[in-house]
Amino acid sequence: MTLTLPQLNAATQADFTALLDGTYEHSPWIAEGAWAKRPFASLAALKLALVQVLRDAGLEPQLALIRAHPELAGKAMVAKTLTAESTHEQGKAGLTDCTPEEFAKIQRLNADYNARFGFPFILAVRGPRGLGLSKAEIIATFERRLHNHPDFERAEALRNIHRIAEIRLNDKFGHSPELGNLVWDWAERLATNSDPGYAERGELTVTYLTDAHRACAQRLAHWMRADCGFDEVEIDAVGNVVGVYHGSDRSAKRLLTGSHYDTVRNGGKYDGRLGIFVPMACVRELHRAGRRLPYGIEVVGFAEEEGQRYKAVFLGSGALTGHFDPAWLDQKDADGVTMRAAMEHAGLCIADIPKLKRDASRYLGFVEVHIEQGPVLNEMDLPLGIVTSINGSVRYLGEVIGMASHAGTTPMGRRRDAAAAVAELALYLEKRAAAEPDVVGTMGLLDVPGGSINVVPGRCRFSLDIRATTNAARDRCTDDVLAELRAICARRGVHHTLEETVRAAAAPSAPAWQQRWEAAVQGLGLPIFRMPSGAGHDAMKLHEVMPQAMLFVRGLNAGISHNPLESTTNDDADLSVRAFLHLLGQLDEELS
Numbered sequence: 339m340t341l342t343l344p345q346l347n348a349a350t351q352a353d354f355t356a357l358l359d360g361t362y363e364h365s366p367w368i369a370e371g372a373w374a375k376r377p378f379a380s381l382a383a384l385k386l387a388l389v390q391v392l393r394d395a396g397l398e399p400q401l402a403l404i405r406a407h408p409e410l411a412g413k414a415m416v417a418k419t420l421t422a423e424s425t426h427e428q429g430k431a432g433l434t435d436c437t438p439e440e441f442a443k444i445q446r447l448n449a450d451y452n453a454r455f456g457f458p459f460i461l462a463v464r465g466p467r468g469l470g471l472s473k474a475e476i477i478a479t480f481e482r483r484l485h486n487h488p489d490f491e492r493a494e495a496l497r498n499i500h501r502i503a504e505i506r507l508n509d510k511f512g513h514s515p516e517l518g519n520l521v522w523d524w525a526e527r528l529a530t531n532s533d534p535g536y537a538e539r540g541e542l543t544v545t546y547l548t549d550a551h552r553a554c555a556q557r558l559a560h561w562m563r564a565d566c567g568f569d570e571v572e573i574d575a576v577g578n579v580v581g582v583y584h585g586s587d588r589s590a591k592r593l594l595t596g597s598h599y600d601t602v603r604n605g606g607k608y609d610g611r612l613g614i615f616v617p618m619a620c621v622r623e624l625h626r627a628g629r630r631l632p633y634g635i636e637v638v639g640f641a642e643e644e645g646q647r648y649k650a651v652f653l654g655s656g657a658l659t660g661h662f663d664p665a666w667l668d669q670k671d672a673d674g675v676t677m678r679a680a681m682e683h684a685g686l687c688i689a690d691i692p693k694l695k696r697d698a699s700r701y702l703g704f705v706e707v708h709i710e711q712g713p714v715l716n717e718m719d720l721p722l723g724i725v726t727s728i729n730g731s732v733r734y735l736g737e738v739i740g741m742a743s744h745a746g747t748t749p750m751g752r753r754r755d756a757a758a759a760v761a762e763l764a765l766y767l768e769k770r771a772a773a774e775p776d777v778v779g780t781m782g783l784l785d786v787p788g789g790s791i792n793v794v795p796g797r798c799r800f801s802l803d804i805r806a807t808t809n810a811a812r813d814r815c816t817d818d819v820l821a822e823l824r825a826i827c828a829r830r831g832v833h834h835t836l837e838e839t840v841r842a843a844a845a846p847s848a849p850a851w852q853q854r855w856e857a858a859v860q861g862l863g864l865p866i867f868r869m870p871s872g873a874g875h876d877a878m879k880l881h882e883v884m885p886q887a888m889l890f891v892r893g894l895n896a897g898i899s900h901n902p903l904e905s906t907t908n909d910d911a912d913l914s915v916r917a918f919l920h921l922l923g924q925l926d927e928e929l930s
Contacts, residue, residue, distance in 0.1 A: 346378065365402075462499075632929040653666065729806055736802065893906050
């Protein structure tokens with residue numbers, strides 16, 4: 339029997355609990371507690387209510403729930419005493435058909451895990467798409483999580499339990515997150531393109547105007563045109579993929595949206611790309627329904643945001659705001675290829691770049707959907723968050739120059755050690771950033787060129803990345819760090835070079851657009867959760883010329899990003915598409 343929300347909302351507590359039997363393993367008390375939170379406006383609201391009951395229950399009931407779960411490919415599976423739900427899930431992942439070697443390895447992992455944590459390993463084996471993880475993926479996750487801190491691992495077990503419950507509820511309600519599946523499948527397909535040297539290792543790296551980058555652009559353009567029904571699609575003079583879906587009046591203002599499709603090296607599948615796929619899915623829905631809005635929608639897959647190949651960031655969105663710096667064209671990548679040569683090789687018309695500047699008066703504003711890239715939504719068990727402001731940031735590339743000398747014959751007091759100077763700066767940066775709320779400082783690059791184990795480093799290259807919710811806080815930290823760099827160099831008898839590569843102002847969300855995102859989230863039956871963005875986004879560039887606001891989507895694996903483990907579920911992706919559709923509907927009502 340397929341469940342419905344009206345049926346659940348009208349049920350007695352006993353019937354409610356019985357209808358949700360098996361959602362949480364041998365723990366009917368969770369459903370009993372959620373009954374009082376009726377009526378539920380959506381399936382998402384029901385899921386969240388169950389999560390909140392468990393969150394509020396405290397440590398011991400949570401541990402009891404974890405321990406109520408069977409081991410993966412464990413004794414209960416062999417004895418065929420698993421619940422029907424667990425049997426289905428483990429079977430879908432192929433765990434009921436392990437080879438003797440696989441079974442033996444999983445048994446060893448089970449024993450090691452139980453010895454370390456005191457509870458069984460919990461994994462939503464049907465995975466983020468709901469189709470089932472492979473045995474290799476399961477074993478790799480098992481091995482990785484064995485190294486987690488016990489408190490973190492307990493929280494990770496609970497997050498996986500909630501995902502298991504979510505999939506079970508989908509089955510009970512006959513619900514399939516089709517729009518989320520579409521987004522998830524697009525992400526997988528686009529991730530098959532990767533730069534040489536990374537593709538061979540199964541790693542995702544797509545940097546500006548490489549073959550993989552151009553293949554991604556062509557694929558996005560094809561999907562926009564053939565699958566989604568955009569009226570106009572082009573790859574512009576800097577490599578942005580631009581799709582336009584006209585309103586009922588082709589001359590009407592447009593809503594601008596999108597994100598970037600380049601990646602960091604060995605990165606994830608959703609950073610940036612999610613913000614392209616979500617509005618693409620919305621346009622696809624409008625086109626299939628034959629629906630036109632009183633405004634147009636312009637979706638841009640920005641060609642570059644990460645600054646990985648050249649020392650230029652927001653290249654794609656900067657071209658739209660009129661801030662493309664012609665000096666960038668003479669920059670060289672690690673292989674000595676200038677940006678100009680790369681653009682010419684890609685067939686881009688450099689002379690047309692100034693024409694890409696948008697007339698802001700022709701746009702309603704800019705909105706962007708983005709994976710959170712952090713742990714907050716994950717820890718709060720919330721699928722969506724409303725961004726209040728994007729942190730201001732500044733970045734530098736620097737080098738300390740000392741004197742290379744023999745590691746055995748140079749006394750400690752006579753050394754001019756460039757690496758030690760940079761290491762001292764790194765520790766100061768960490769301490770200074772931590773001393774002020776909402777300030778973060780990172781030295782992500784640290785390199786001794788041509789270094790040798792028996793040579794005192796004579797040169798050390800480094801980076802600085804300082805961010806804060808306000809420009810003033812960012813600048814205070816920056817001033818202190820640069821002053822300390824000068825002092826360290828003077829004290830150690832070394833000198834330095836420093837180049838500022840990025841300076842981006844903080845970008846608070848436009849109140850009206852933030853309120854539209856809030857209404858969209860509420861319309862899904864979810865609570866409003868407001869949060870700043872510590873990461874930079876294309877939205878902060880568009881903020882310079884038009885109002886903007888962002889929606890964050892929860893990531894898996896503690897929200898990790900810039901990492902192959904970056905992921906999200908089809909259900910959370912589905913909610914982000916539906917939130918975007920809700921926002922489009924609000925604008926329709928406002929402008930009609």
